[in-house]
Amino acid sequence: MSNQLDLECRQLVKSFGKFTAVDNVSLEIPKGSFFSILGPSGCGKTTLLRMLAGFIEPTAGDIVIKGNSMLGVPPNKRPVNMVFQHLALFPMMNVAENIGYGLRRRKIPQPEIDKRVADVLERVSLPDAGSKNVDQLSGGQRQRVAIARSLILEPAVLLLDEPLGALDLKLREHMKVELKQLQHEVGTTFVYITHDQSEALVMSDNVAVMNEGRFEQVGSPQDLYYNPQTAFVAGFVGDSNRWSGKIESVDGDQAMVALDEGGVIAAVSGTNSSMGLGDQVELFVRPEAITIERSTSSQDGAHIEDGKNTLTGVVENLLFDGANSRAQVRDQKTGHQVTVSLPQTGAFSDLVSGENLRLSWSVDKARSYVSSAAAKQEKAA
Amino acid sequence: MSSAEIAVSGTEQRSVIPTLKLGTFLLMLPLLLWLLLLIILPHVDLLIVSLREVLGYREYAFSLQNYAEFFTEPLYWNTFVRTAVMSILATIITLIVGFPVSYYIAKVMKGRKRNLLFIMCLIPFWVSELVRTFGWMILLRESGVLSSFIQWIGLVDGPVEFLYTDATLMVGLVYTSMLFMVVPLVSVLDTLDDSLIEAAYDLGGNTVSILREIVIPHAMPGIASGCIVVFMLTLGNYLTPTLLGGKDSLWFTEQIYNQFITRFNWESGSAFGFLLLFLSSAIVFVGLKLSRQTLADTVK
Amino acid sequence: MTTTKAILGLTAIAGVAFAGQAQAEELRLLTWGGYAPESVIEQFKAETGIDVKVTKSNNEDMISKLRATGGGGFDLAQPSQDRISAAQAEHRIYKAMDLSQIDGNQFIGSMLEATKGNTTYKGDVYGVPHVWGTSGLVLNTATASSVKDYTDLCNDAVAGKVSYRLKRPTLIGFAFSMGLDPFAAYDDKAKYQEIMGKVEEKLISCKPNVKTYWEGGDSLLNLVRSGEVVAAMAWDTGGWKLNNDNADVTFVAPKSGALGWIDTFVLPKKTKNEAGAYKWINFVMRPEIAAQITAAAGNFTASKGADQFAEDKLKAQFQASFPQADLDNIKWYPTVPPGLETIEGKVLDRVKAASSN
Ligand SMILES: Nc1ncnc2c1ncn2[C@@H]1O[C@H](COP(=O)(O)OP(=O)(O)OP(=O)(O)O)[C@@H](O)[C@H]1O
């Protein structure tokens, strides 16, 4: 079983003085998969990746690649390669020399190097770029050269540190697909770091959401999106409307939450654990889970109607974005702003600001999480 | 493509120049005057002096004799060769010593410590070259600090003379030149992205190969400019070779000084001056060609 | 053309402005260290109101400086008497003296006459004597008593502990101690060349004995004081100074005769304060002032009667170094004819370039 794993981390810790950048992280990455680590800036992603590459020694824990512990093994002896955030192509060499660098270091004969460089250039669709200078390439081409330079060494694991960060949006969208495709073809295990959730969701087989040095949740993109296990994941992955409130009553797996701003919402627990009466909770509802109707009724706060959570409000802003268009609706009573997706059928294409809307969503679409801030306060008290 | 760009900017310039011309000229006037009066005119004067032969009191004739003498009298030629070889050697040693220091300053040290180290390279320059050289003399002479010290710890029985040898001269020259090597190297190494080194390491490079294939090619313009400055300074150094060098020590600038000041022979002094200028430029030119650098690269 | 005029105009204005600022009268003196002590300058200022600005120098430097400026930049200079008429012939850097402005009675008559004779060019007198002294041997008599003459510096007994300058006095001194007479050959270039050739050989064969060729007076004093050098060719004053600290070290006149020099007063061609220059000359030649200069420089002056004011110690040192026979044996430098310096220069270069082992 364990030799099916390309990469394994066991209780990895890295501290800089008193500050713990990576806190007790464990992960297992099966062979040939595309694994992403997603987290906000400063959460410790790069630190973790640099430990995998060997540039930083862990404070505690172990890194195992293909069954061998990597502790004390220098970066040039590890069967992993890294694609740097700013690519780090060598400006003093042309494209072919850049890509052939690792093979030259392995003392492979030059004709063989030339052949393999040509092959890999072919694979990243830059067949004629070999003799070009690095600064003659476009951003996307450079990207591919950087990846080719690592891939040619056939590493067990390829580490990528936000490699798309420097590209413009359009190119980023394009490269996402291309990277995924490439990984599929070569079958190398990719460990991909990003703070952009869409990159992580689109490309990955598995994603780890990281926050303040810890893994919040590891799972498939669908799992993370539809079944977030912590308030952080629910808020960080995908867009959500957010309320805070207190649990008023519990009925089976449902609970009534009295919102701090007024009104009630029926919700299910986001985690597997059950909810306790009086708990301070955070509530999340995705914009696309909300059904809208035009309404003339008076302004009501959040309440339950026909077994559904219901809310009326006034359209404040229309955010047209083609299939991804949204409206921002203001609950006149509490002032809470709710974002809703407009149906792709175009049914509401004539919606204008100022119109009244009735919003409703089923109970199981409202996920509640015990608020960590509140939990801490209670402990302190 | 780039030629098209040049053509475009060329036409642009042509249209702008007439309006700017007078203003620019007036702005440049002090500089031009300074160049003309203090640099060009004296050189022209020296050139004329170098091309004449003294026939008698205040009697001169045009002649290339002063230049011919340099090539026919082995003494002068040997002095020049010795000076050039010692300067090249001093430049190489300064580079070999200065490179790790610069690398350490630019890439390993951070914050306060880094500034401190940099300032330590500057300290020798807070005192004049004369004082600095006398410092070496006090340290190295037979009755000096170093000699006393190694007698005290029992390494030797009698006093040892460290002064007046080529090795001492070399130490003095390298010490004097250090800063002029370290400054361009630190600034060029500063611009080397750390991730390039890491990437090379990650791709299987080791310290030696990274140095050879990544760091040195990147630092080449800095190396070239540092070497040019150090070479020229060493070649033109007067105090250090005369004070630290031994009784056999010959230095070409000393020769020029002698011709001018103690021999009153301005004619050959000027000729030697021009020969020094041309021969050293030739050496620099060959050096640049060998390292495949251009002068423009080094001032980037 | 117009630019040139403008520049000239500007320079003129600047010149006027500077001239306006320079209120106190000033005398720019180009001289040797010790010849114009601070106390003497102050007394002179108190008496005449003239500020003396001193630039320290040596023979070659003085001539070069004056040559570079065409005899400008200074109001009074003090080269040695043998370096005046040839420099005047070649470079025209001096101005003839108006002897009526100088109080001849303050000078030792024979010295004044000799200097006037030596510094005459085309009938005009250019220099009057000021300070005189000799070069000879500075020895540590405890360890280098075997050294009696310059050539003895090449003895094994003092190997590695010898120093002298690579300058013309060394060539002349060695020539005399080798039994040759370079002064007699001054007018015969070929003969002089031959003598210098022999000296060159001697100096090259002597080179392994030399610790270093000294340059500045202070560095020689240090070398002898520290014991690194026990025998040197140097000025008499240096030996006497060292004698004050270490009774073993003193100046000794070599067997072949000490070399006598006289430093003079001359007017640079473009002197701006000729009257001040004469005032200074007459002032410093007063016996009591001359004695102060002797105390500072260590050398005696051409001032008549200054001896009485000189320190007893210095007089005693002088008498110890110069018994009557040695005093009579002093070789005074005659005027250097043109061309010799080129010959000497080549010899010195070759000695320097020769390998010492
Ligand atoms: N050498 C270091 N010394 C001290 N603290 C460090 C060091 N390297 C990183 N840190 C800290 O560790 C934390 C995590 O840094 P890291 O670079 O891993 O973040 P990241 O998740 O990659 O962020 P980003 O998305 O902005 O690149 C940061 O708070 C950072 O300040």
Ligand SMILES: [Mg+2]
């Ligand atoms: Mg990072």
